[in-house]
Amino acid sequence: MRFPPARIQPSAEHHWRSLPAAQQPVWPDAAALDHVLRELSSYPGLVTAEDCDRLTSRMAEVARGEAFLLQGGSCAETFADSSADRVGALAALLSDMADVVAEASSLPVVTVARMAGQYAKPRSQQNETRDGVSLPAYRGDAVNGREFTPAARTPDPVRLLESHRSATTALSHLRVVRHGRSDVFVSHEGLLLDYESALTRTDPRGGRRYAASGHMLWIGERTRDLAGAHLAYFADIANPVAVKLGPSATPGMVVSLANRLDPHREPGRLTFIARMGADKVRDVLPALVMAAESSGSPVSWVCDPMHGNTVVSPSGRKTREFSSVMEEVRGFFEVHRALGTHAGGVHAELCADDVTECTGGLQRISDADLARRYETACDPRLNAAQAREFAARLSELARVNGNDRRLETPWRGIPSLLREVP
Ligand code: PEP
Ligand code: CO
Numbered sequence: 001m002r003f004p005p006a007r008i009q010p011s012a013e014h015h016w017r018s019l020p021a022a023q024q025p026v027w028p029d030a031a032a033l034d035h036v037l038r039e040l041s042s043y044p045g046l047v048t049a050e051d052c053d054r055l056t057s058r059m060a061e062v063a064r065g066e067a068f069l070l071q072g073g074s075c076a077e078t079f080a081d082s083s084a085d086r087v088g089a090l091a092a093l094l095s096d097m098a099d100v101v102a103e104a105s106s107l108p109v110v111t112v113a114r115m116a117g118q119y120a121k122p123r124s125q126q127n128e129t130r131d132g133v134s135l136p137a138y139r140g141d142a143v144n145g146r147e148f149t150p151a152a153r154t155p156d157p158v159r160l161l162e163s164h165r166s167a168t169t170a171l172s173h174l175r176v177v178r179h180g181r182s183d184v185f186v187s188h189e190g191l192l193l194d195y196e197s198a199l200t201r202t203d204p205r206g207g208r209r210y211a212a213s214g215h216m217l218w219i220g221e222r223t224r225d226l227a228g229a230h231l232a233y234f235a236d237i238a239n240p241v242a243v244k245l246g247p248s249a250t251p252g253m254v255v256s257l258a259n260r261l262d263p264h265r266e267p268g269r270l271t272f273i274a275r276m277g278a279d280k281v282r283d284v285l286p287a288l289v290m291a292a293e294s295s296g297s298p299v300s301w302v303c304d305p306m307h308g309n310t311v312v313s314p315s316g317r318k319t320r321e322f323s324s325v326m327e328e329v330r331g332f333f334e335v336h337r338a339l340g341t342h343a344g345g346v347h348a349e350l351c352a353d354d355v356t357e358c359t360g361g362l363q364r365i366s367d368a369d370l371a372r373r374y375e376t377a378c379d380p381r382l383n384a385a386q387a388r389e390f391a392a393r394l395s396e397l398a399r400v401n402g403n404d405r406r407l408e409t410p411w412r413g414i415p416s417l418l419r420e421v422p
């Protein structure tokens with residue numbers, strides 16, 4: 001069932017607008033933004049409430065250890081990525097990876113692309129400086145252009161309308177390529193609250209509100225402030241949602257996030273995406289998993305082995321070494337095995353091209369190779385060969401995990417875990 005046009009919900013709208021919203025663009029023309037948001041509110045939702053609910057059910061299987069999540073795509077999706085070729089190539093790669101993991105783990109794989117909406121990026125620096133010239137940082141195609149010119153880098157709200165159009169295009173190509181195959185859901189970071197709000201729709205079946213911009217949205221590491229606008233917006237929508245957790249996350253924060261985002265303890269509603277770094281995951285993750293267990297929220301745990309392992313190479317490029325990526329996944333599985341909880345899935349930045357952005361893997365991509373095809377609009381991605389290798393290695397870990405599941409390892413209770421995990 002299609003969503004009817006947006007109805008203004010003053011209370012929820014007011015709520016997040018009254019709170020600090022991190023990482024929002026500084027739009028130079030408030031009237032132009034207002035005009036665009038009004039327009040966007042009249043556009044059709046990109047996904048249906050039924051499909052969002054279907055993903056919630058699938059994520060409930062992930063939380064119970066009865067399915068495995070494979071989430072992946074570019075760090076920053078560009079408008080050019082919505083072409084039939086590019087959508088088809090990423091969908092085919094994810095589908096092949098899912099087959100490998102499903103076969104090894106004997107678990108169904110839930111495939112969620114970072115696609116049809118991953119157009120906005122949080123940045124650690126407001127500005128980028130090159131040769132003494134400082135311009136606003138690139139914040140994703142939804143906000144400004146990559147080209148290093150004042151015109152391209154000035155935030156332009158018309159890009160929010162182009163985001164809707166590109167997402168519509170990507171989704172229609174995705175429907176064609178997945179025809180007859182299993183579902184591919186779409187996800188993105190719910191960063192730009194003006195965009196998300198303008199695309200929030202009320203489900204005609206039951207009155208619940210949904211972000212109609214994608215099936216699953218996540219809150220990034222830089223915007224998970226409990227008192228911030230992102231939490232308030234996410235608490236108000238009924239989609240399955242995720243939160244990235246970096247090494248500074250605390251057990252108390254995990255419990256607060258579970259209480260805010262999953263007050264009804266709804267299976268499939270909440271996923272935590274741990275992005276700790278290969279050297280920290282074994283130390284930091286156990287207490288967070290235990291905290292989630294103690295909260296009573298039936299969360300899923302997913303490993304993002306990319307964002308905690310970003311380094312600057314000797315030649316000065318942002319990269320990730322394949323062995324560090326795999327090491328974080330290994331640590332993630334080990335933690336869950338030790339705790340008797342489920343390693344629910346992975347979240348990776350990857351693409352179907354033969355790019356050279358991450359070092360290592362069977363192709364032995366070196367620092368010197370990075371210059372050859374370094375094309376990412378933001379963070380370095382696994383190329384197609386590295387992504388396949390990732391799936392193969394993952395399937396070895398998931399096979400062990402699957403055996404564990406068949407042993408039906410019972411949840412042994414927090415006190416015994418506290419003794420076992422220092
Ligand atoms: C991302 O997923 O591209 C990202 C910015 O991640 P994080 O919020 O975990 O840093
Ligand atoms: Co990224």
